Amino acid sequence: MFCPKCGTQNHDNNFRCTGCGHVLQGAAPAPAPARPARSDKSRVAYILLGLFLGMLGIHNFYAGHSGRGIAQLLLTLLTGWLLIPLVVVALWVLIELVATDTDGMGLPMS
Numbered sequence: 001m002f003c004p005k006c007g008t009q010n011h012d013n014n015f016r017c018t019g020c021g022h023v024l025q026g027a028a029p030a031p032a033p034a035r036p037a038r039s040d041k042s043r044v045a046y047i048l049l050g051l052f053l054g055m056l057g058i059h060n061f062y063a064g065h066s067g068r069g070i071a072q073l074l075l076t077l078l079t080g081w082l083l084i085p086l087v088v089v090a091l092w093v094l095i096e097l098v099a100t101d102t103d104g105m106g107l108p109m110s
């Protein structure tokens with residue numbers, strides 16, 4: 001490309017003009033690659049896992065919400081025999097299945 005300031009011909013990859021040091025248009029570093037717009041996780045699979053294995057937090061492990069999954073797993077395994085926590089976890093899972101449509105990266109599940 002030609003420098004718009006002094007007219008010196010520069011290599012296209014040059015960031016600055018070799019003649020005058022003018023910063024050349026279009027030679028700026030490329031922007032970081034955009035992250036994918038959608039998750040590769042299926043929301044249907046998320047809901048099915050939640051319905052069948054939700055008490056163990058499996059759907060959250062699937063979607064990448066590991067913290068929530070671990071909490072549900074531990075609540076069920078450690079306090080499930082008390083029955084009340086079991087009901088709490090079940091309600092939690094149901095609410096989650098309705099409300100969650102993004103994975104652990106914050107990407108919408110397809």
Ligand SMILES: [Zn+2]
Pocket residue numbers: 003004005006007008017018019020021022
């Ligand atoms: Zn120049």
